[in-house]
Amino acid sequence: MLRVENLKKYFPVQKSFIETLFARKLEFIRAVDGVSFEVGRGEVLCLVGESGCGKTTTGRMIVKLEEPSDGRIIFKGRDITHLEGDELREIRKHIQMVFQDPYASLNPRMTIGEHLIDPLLIHELATREEAEEIAKDMLNKVGLPAEQFFNRFPHQLSGGQRQRVAIARAMILKPEFVVADEPVSQIDVSLRAAILELLLRFKKELNQSMIFITHDLSITRVIGDRIAVMYLGKIVEMGEVDSIVKRPMHPYTAALLSAVPSFVKKKIRIDVIGEIANPREIPKGCRYSPRCPFAKDVCRREEPELEKVEDRLVACHYPLEVEF
Amino acid sequence: MIIEVRDLVTEFRTSRGVLKALDRVSLNVNRGEFVGIVGESGCGKSTLAYSIMRLIRKPGRITSGSIIFEGKDLLKISEEEMRKIRGKDIGMVFQDPMTSLDPLERVGDQFVEMLTEHGVEEERAEEIAKKSLESVGLPAEMFYNYPHQLSGGQRQRVVIAMAVAMNPKLLIADEPTTALDVIVQEKIMDLLEELKKGERSILLITHDFSLAAERSDKIAVMYAGWIVEYGDADKVVNEPLHPYSAGLISSVPDLWLDREIKPLPGSPPDLVNPPEGCRFRDRCPKAMKICEKEPVSINVEDRIVKCWLYGEGDVKS
DSSP: EEEEEEEEEEOOOOOOOOHHHOSSSSEEEEEEEEEEEEETTOEEEEEEETTTTTTTHHHHTTTTTOOOOOEEETTTTTTTTTOHHHHHHHHTTTTEEEOOTTTTTSSSSOHHHHHHHHHHHHTTOOOHHHHHHHHHHHHHHHOOOOOHHHTOOGGGGHHHHHHHHHHHHHHHHSSSSSESSSSTTTHHHHHHHHHHHHHHHHHHHHTEEEEEEESHHHHHHHOOOOOEETTTTEEEEEEHHHHHHHEEEEHHHHHHHSSOSSOOOOOOOOOOOOOOOOOOEESSSSTTGGOTOOOOOHHHHHHOEEEETTTTTEEOOOOOOOOO | OOOOEEEEEEEEEETTEEEEEEEEEEEEOOOEEEEEEHHHHHOOOHHHHHHHOOOOOEEEEEEEEEETTTTTTTSSSOOOHHHBBBOOOOOOOOGGGGGGGGTOOOHHHHHHHHHHTTTOOHHHHHHHHHHHHHHOOGGGGGGGOGGGSSHHHHHHHHHHHHHTTEEEEEEEESSTTTOOHHHHHHHHHHHHHHHHSHHHOEEESSSOOOHHHHHHHHHEEEEETEEEEEEHHHHHHSOSSSSSHHHHHHSSSOOOOSSOOOOOOOOOOOOTTTSOOTTTTOOOOOGGGGSSSSOOOEEETTOOOOOOOOTOOSOOO
């Protein structure tokens, strides 16, 4: 369905005027630094990692909100990396995004109804009357009765209700591919499960493929088929959710998992050195080596390739053998 | 007992009417206890923290109840006296460390200023500050840094260092890790647990039920301005009595539990115009006729529950 090859995004570092004047060349932050993966039809791939790991930038490149610095994005066999104009608009019909902040993703001056009618008219998929009907059906479907919500404005809705509108808007074009960027992280805890369920319902009904971006690993078991763990712009481990969650091989994956709060008392604790990674200074060798309690000399010299180990891909010279 | 909150009511005046953020809330915390207060946004958990600190600002105000801290009712003392208690006897850590830190002043200067306000001599203050920074796992040199030179986790450590520098008996942490990544969160929570050692009590306010479950001795579950269940953390998590506690627990995804998550239907009520009777009634799978009347808080097996399922009980709180 979707294939991403060696995708990169470098952002120029913001500097003061004086620094720019004396700097020999531009300095870049390598936000995404060579990421490759595939997502099959009906499959959900979770991109996980801490803030600054490049997961959101990866998602934004796929929905064409960010221009890749390098690499290719292949959607259904077609290279869409540098599409523009009409061709881009056509592709947008098929690839939709659900954003993190339901307060920022809706237009405060537009009614809920208009939010749903708009995409149908832009893509010339329906007449105004037809669009209204489709929009009302869609509202009912996401649990917001049309007679109550159609003419309301976003500020009259709660966060959970707004996210339902945002999902309805993304789904109204029946996209084949959805990128969901932390869609529940700003939603009240008791309402999160219902939003996840809604996303899963659409996924099943439309046989959608999805990239689900989250910092909360506990969600991956609910929604994901596979998981890709990112660290400083690269994938360090990728495979089936259940297998990775039970037997992580990369020390970073293991550390992330062991830090996730749970109702069950944890057996294993995997440590991390220090608190954050600085994307401006990517370490030599393995990027994780300065924080890895298991790092050896070779880790500080040679960057490990993402290679097949048993049922998954791991980028580590010394994969762990632990079981949660 | 370190603190005893009794029938506390805190209201906010809004354009739509009076909002009772806390409606007759009672809570006892013992010495050396780690108590987690969990609930969704708007349930009143932060208002409870701010009320204990007497930091409720207009249009909010505490209208009735008492907060007994070491035998003294905090609601009856002067602002002057309260200022002495804040920071010295009760420390507080907020969600965003920048609420407590001035971006234009060095960490050390802010630290010393805070200490001298509490009557510590300036020479001693620097020493205490550096020691306190080290006690939360930071290098003493951070005394000379500006807040923007630190990471989010380091800033939160600085705030915690300031909150515990005077050795308060009670530390209130309001969503201290919400803005942080999980690994940093884990380390900050380790630090809080460490700070509990001894006689100090900790009140952790969080929306993350499993986070509270991992660290707390006791858990109070709040809903719509009420404490609906309060008791031993393991018991509340493993055998919740209140249907809201049970519903919330089974709606939260958990990495290590093999189970389907069950969404809670509906959403919390509007507190300007709360429904009569039990406020959870509309969302409750076990609602009965009697739930149209407000349930009393009763004692069930060392737990306090505000629910009709458990009859009239023996003790009213």
